[in-house]
Amino acid sequence: MLRRFVSAAFDLARSTPVSAVIAAGMGLLLAGCGATPSTCAGGFCPLPAAADSAEAVRQGDLGRGIRDYLLAHPEVLLEAQQALAAKQAADRQAQARALVARNHDALVADPEDPEMGNPRGDVTIVEFFDDECPYCKMMAPTLEALIRTDPGVRVVLKDIAILGPGSEVAARYALAAKRQGKYAAFHAALMADKTPEHQLTEAHLLEIAARLNLDTARLARDIQAPEIMGRAGRNRALAQAIGVTATPGLVIGDSVQTGALTPDALAKAVAAARARKAQAP
Template identity: 45%
Template sequence: MSGFLRHLPGLAALALSAAALAISLGILQPKTAPQAALSSAVFTTAQAEEIGKLSRDYLLQNPETIRDAIQALQAKEEAAKADRQSEAVTKYKDQLFADADAPVAGNPLGDVTLVEFFDYKCPYCKQVSPALEGLLKDDPKLRIVFKEFPILGDPSVLASRAALAAQKQGKYLAFHQALMAHRGQLDLDSIAGVAAAVGLNGEQLVADMKSEAIEKQLTANHELALALGIRSTPTFIVGDHVMPGALSIEELKGLIADARKGS
């Protein structure tokens, strides 16, 4: 090793290694012309080549550095995404929490509102549905807003149209829970069977499913999800927290408790 590198401080060597790793991962962009000129003024070509070799050798001898760098990058990106979503929740709070057209369950004047974006074909939405039913029974101060978000094809859209049509007959929640419990295909016949089981008027349901208002509502939900960075179902919003995935009832209770504390 040259005398130059032998006297290079350890932290500087590590920083150079990290920079080389970041460039190789695409985290950093190549230097601009003025930066390149400055770099060449500081290091000779031979020194730069030896620094590159040192960086490569360091990473080969310490491969966990790559893992740590990737994990740090992912954590940074997740934190930035959470911040953006929290800001978006504040911006679109009226569409989320005070949409007069959105189906609502629980206490209309509840002290905490939980919003769910979901799809009737989503197995994870079906998995978490019993937990939501349990929360409605056990928490008299909870309010739930349902955001129909059909993203899994035409059967999902058909089911969402039927659910919003059921709202006009005052049976949204019963029909929603029955659809979540349904296993098998979601076509007009199976949806009609579920509707009949909860006491809906089938002819009225089919007529209401064609409503332009329902089409506008589904479009608005998709646009809202896009603005919030929501791409999957289920996704829950409590307070200013956006939480994707099939959360357990314990996790949901924790989010609700935090919201009650104002955290």
């Protein structure tokens, strides 16, 4: 009998949130006195009816067995919480993959998006970033290194300009630089720039443009183009639609990651995306 108690308690704790385990244990303990939580109110439990006494004893023994096992093995509760966290993370990723699939063309097939790497790569990374975001600046060399070492990677860049007016203007200047064939150089300069958050000015952006031999007069015209003016806003809406809540936000194949990744973590995420794609029907 005790072995069954232990097995039942272990299975219950592994597959059920801690609050539910406690509630179940309380229910079983209360059942041992033949009552429900409401009938035990007031500090006492009524005696069970004679006809129900055998079942009540059995339920009471089971409740005590589960309680004793959990007290003797509290690590089971931690295992249950870890299993719950893993299930919730898997559920979130499944939901994110469905959202990525629903927004596939907007994510990877917009001809106006700047991109790096192999245009025909078998794995596409979409980065939602901000030109003033320090974590995006940390991520930039990692992405560049990946492109150099993995010829099968394509990177699509989507500036969402969430850190204020400086970010918004920088996004527009970068897209205007794309019209002169110098987006990559301008983007790299912004990622390497040491200006603190919220202090990026248009004057500084013009200095960068001049250093890169961009036509600043043309830039001034192009940043007013309607498709450039509204692009960061459209990118923000897309990021929200797929559940990206911070920068950098990365869509790697069909999975969504938030935050800067180490080179090793990024390489593993790309490998996993590649494997999922190979297994897809």
